[in-house]
Amino acid sequence: MARKSAPRRKSGSRKAPRKSAPGQVAGSARMLSVLKEDGSLDPNRDPGLPTETLLHLYETMVRVREFDRRMLVLQRQGRIGFYGPILGQEAATVGSVAALEDRDWIFPALREGAAALMRGLPLHVAIAQLIGNDLDRCKGRQMPCHYTFKEGNYYGMSSVIGTQISHAVGAAMAARLRGDDVVVAGYMGDGATSANDFHSGMNFAAVYKAPCVLICQNNQWAISVPISMQSASETLAMKADAYGMPSVRVDGNDVLAVYAATREAAQRARQGDGPTFLELVTYRRLGHSSSDDPSRYRDEAEVAAWEQRDPVERLRRHLEQAGNWSADDEQGLQDRIAAEVNEAIREAEAAGPPARETLITDVFAEPTPGLLADYRDWLAD
Numbered sequence: 014m015a016r017k018s019a020p021r022r023k024s025g026s027r028k029a030p031r032k033s034a035p036g037q038v039a040g041s042a043r044m045l046s047v048l049k050e051d052g053s054l055d056p057n058r059d060p061g062l063p064t065e066t067l068l069h070l071y072e073t074m075v076r077v078r079e080f081d082r083r084m085l086v087l088q089r090q091g092r093i094g095f096y097g098p099i100l101g102q103e104a105a106t107v108g109s110v111a112a113l114e115d116r117d118w119i120f121p122a123l124r125e126g127a128a129a130l131m132r133g134l135p136l137h138v139a140i141a142q143l144i145g146n147d148l149d150r151c152k153g154r155q156m157p158c159h160y161t162f163k164e165g166n167y168y169g170m171s172s173v174i175g176t177q178i179s180h181a182v183g184a185a186m187a188a189r190l191r192g193d194d195v196v197v198a199g200y201m202g203d204g205a206t207s208a209n210d211f212h213s214g215m216n217f218a219a220v221y222k223a224p225c226v227l228i229c230q231n232n233q234w235a236i237s238v239p240i241s242m243q244s245a246s247e248t249l250a251m252k253a254d255a256y257g258m259p260s261v262r263v264d265g266n267d268v269l270a271v272y273a274a275t276r277e278a279a280q281r282a283r284q285g286d287g288p289t290f291l292e293l294v295t296y297r298r299l300g301h302s303s304s305d306d307p308s309r310y311r312d313e314a315e316v317a318a319w320e321q322r323d324p325v326e327r328l329r330r331h332l333e334q335a336g337n338w339s340a341d342d343e344q345g346l347q348d349r350i351a352a353e354v355n356e357a358i359r360e361a362e363a364a365g366p367p368a369r370e371t372l373i374t375d376v377f378a379e380p381t382p383g384l385l386a387d388y389r390d391w392l393a394d
């Protein structure tokens with residue numbers, strides 16, 4: 014007898030199958046963690062950062078969060094076209110970038126825009142990139158959130174998932190051949206571990222001991238695909254074993270654990286001992302981008318569980334408990350950052366569109382005769 018075909022899912026009602034409690038992470042017992050949710054520290058794993066560094070990490074996370082919040086508001090107001098929020102993932106980017114040297118290169122994926130800001134990309138230039146105006150270094154040629162900042166050794170990302178891995182590994186190999194004392198950090202999301210570049214990048218890096226750290230922000234979702242449907246492995250970190258590469262699974266909402274793991278991995282790469290794979294376990298609390306509505310495919314209970322593990326509040330609790338932060342400090346910081354972001358928005362929005370001739374610049378070293386002819390025809394119209 015023919016089997017009755019399964020009822021077709023109505024489009025827009027794709028709730029992922031759930032096997033565990035909302036927000037529960039598989040294999041969480043084997044995860045590097047330093048800073049607990051109550052703000053206390055594991056003294057055996059504490060990287061022992063000075064108070065000024067902790068305050069700097071905190072201030073950076075607060076700035077990144079406010080920038081992120083305001084950019085989403087600008088998008089909803091129609092002032093920018095698109096935005097990929099990182100709410101809840103601040104510690105993963107801030108902790109890992111802070112652990113690198115300024116000369117190290119960063120090959121970001123979609124959620125590491127904060128790295129460009131940390132490397133000195135002015136806020137208003139980042140906003141200009143989202144608008145695509147004259148202050149934008151790419152003159153509107155890239156999608157929003159695809160920042161570039163060469164002076165800060167921050168590479169403009171390719172939108173194609175997973176390619177950042179092979180770009181980073183290639184750059185690391187180039188650095189080694191040139192004798193440059195740099196480590197390359199290559200970022201990816203959990204979805205990228207299913208892309209073919211993951212295999213080529215991981216394999217090549219391990220075989221040739223490329224001086225890189227490959228960092229996966231496992232934020233549990235690749236647009237609407239949950240990690241349980243992305244990979245049958247219990248953890249993503251264990252995938253590195255097959256390539257003969259050391260790996261660490263890290264609580265990605267714990268800025269100190271992220272810092273400690275990245276520092277150690279970068280040191281290993283710098284002294285010629287090859288790459289490390291880091292799985293930073295975190296959570297994408299908002300949509301994939303401003304064009305996505307996650308309520309169509311995931312449970313609010315899961316989001317609520319992750320809100321309890323907020324990376325920014327966790328570090329604030331620690332600073333408060335150590336007597337290094339007060340309500341007045343918090344208010345002062347929030348006011349200062351709000352003013353900074355407001356001013357940056359004002360500056361970015363004051364710029365006009367890119368100059369017309371930028372249509373044909375940066376394409377070839379010299380515009381070709383055909384391109385020039387097309388441009389003149391267009392001007393004449």
Ligand SMILES: Cc1ncc(C[n+]2csc(CCOP(=O)(O)OP(=O)(O)O)c2C)c(N)n1
Binds near residue numbers: 172201202232301
């Ligand atoms: C090769 C490729 N396939 C599909 C896409 C469309 N796409 C854009 S983002 C994305 C999901 C990425 O998920 P993940 O790697 O987990 O990173 P996250 O966005 O969660 O940070 C997909 C499938 C793409 N950009 N490139």
